[in-house]
Amino acid sequence: MNDIKIFKNRGNVKLTDGNVWKVLLLYALPLFGSAFVQQVYSLVDLLVAGNYAADGARAVEAIGNATVIINILLAFALGANGGCSVIVAKYLGAGDNKKVRETVTTSLIAFAALCAFIMVVGFSCARLFIAALSVPDTYFKWCLDYLYIYIGSLPFVFMYNLGCGICSALGDSKSPFVFLVISSVLNIGLDFLFIAVWHMDVAGAAWATFISQAVSCVLTFIVLAFKMRGIRSEEKPAVFDKGLLKELTVTSIPIILQQSFVSVGNFFISKRINLISEDATAGFTTAFKLIVIGTMSIVAMSNGYSNFASQNRAAGEYERVKKGFWIMLCYAVAVSLIFLAVFAAFPEPLTRIFIQKDKLTDDALAYSVQYLRIVSCFLPMVTAKIIADGAVRGCGGNLGFTVSTFLDLLLRVVLVYVLTAIGWGFGGVCWAWAIGWSISMFIALLFWFLRVKKISKQPVAHGGVSNETAESAPDCQ
DSSP states (O other), rough: OOHHHHHHHHTTTOTTSSSSHHHHHHHHHHHHHHHHHHHHHHHHHHHHHHHHTTTTHHHHHHHHHHHHHHHHHHHHHHHHHHHHHHHHHHHHTTOOOHHHHHHHHHHHHHHHHHHHHHHHHHHHHHHHHHTTTTHHHHHHHHHHHHHHHHTTTTHHHHHHHHHHHHHHHHHOOHHHHHHHHHHHHHHHHIIIIIIOOOOOOEEEEEEEHHHHHHHHHHHHHHHHHHHHHTTOOOSSSSSSOHHHHHHHHHHHHHHHHHHHHHHHHHHHHHHHHHHOOOOHHHHHHHHHHHHHHHHHHHHHHHHHHHHHHHHHTTOOOOOHHHHHHHHHHHHHHHHHHHHHHHHHHHHHHHHHHHHHHGGOOOHHHHEEEEEEEHHHTTHHHHHHHHHHHHHHHTTTTTTHHHHHEEEEEEEEHHHHHHHHIIITEEEEEEHHHHHHHHHHHHHHHHHHHHHHHHHTTBOOOOOOOBBHHHHHHOOOO
């Protein structure tokens, strides 16, 4: 019995109590580590396929095209993670264990049904999706095989993301990190086995991902089951609650839209870059993947602050919410400055790591170096924007979060087309990111300051829980 108790509480950080600097540091580090490991692993995954498949270049292109479609499907899984975690954190902060348990079970049922629907659509339309991307016949089948296998793994992807979101909302950001490391190491090992030893090519990469995701999903839910046993309620919780389903939908849709915006926007941006030259595409693809390591690490920290803000807002700790924002911003900017220093100082060596020597032209290298040097200098700006977005979402400002995300993407897409059209060439692509991020930072901060004014005026009910928080779904800004 004691072992079970230890297992329930291991790694939990109480977000509504204690020194805010220390609490956020202990909570955010594993979140940052998870995102960093996940992004680095995805690059290594491509390297294995590119170097050991029968036709490395075609294998990478097949996986890359399949990933364009997969990212759209993953938007729903990430929405499940973010939406559920904010609601669980809110009710945990309010001390309503019954609602915490009901949110978890309602989420599991709702997102399982959504996953089943997406799988039906995916299997039925996979060939049409790939054809719409104008994938050449030379690797069409490889792309289709990879997509079919990945769609089959979606139940594990959904449930893993949902489980991680719930664990994080309960204050445990360490367990998801440990499971991700295990999954990543297993995936890379299976990549070498299936591709380099058994010569399964692209299908091998897909099956390696399938198996590693299944393992991480099972581990996550074993821990989650123990944690839920420790959250007791005097009243018997409902298995499914329609009111909570509405609340989950309202909270998850902005995150799903955000990810969908990004996927669609990147399609149009890539199309424009393809018109510049093949070298521009190669240079941009490599540099962009490196920049994404930095931005997605910051996004993970922002998601952590959303949970912190949601819990403390529910507990009526408004000053703690505001103080936590500036502290998390300091941590995140410090991380962004490290990425800035690395990318700006070593753009050429980093590019050479991720492009095969026989495929790296002087122009492709120059484009990658140019993008890294210009865009990395604006990482602190996009960091402030990302943290502000997370703060707004954690405080119930779903509309503000959605508008900020959409404007950021729209600015970059429009600027890429305008600046390249007026003669800036590939430099226009780089400065589109820089200018877009800078403007978006001010928009996101404006939404946050407006949100702060609103939550500061909310009345506090008994026990420190505001009436608005305890009785209603998140309102929109």
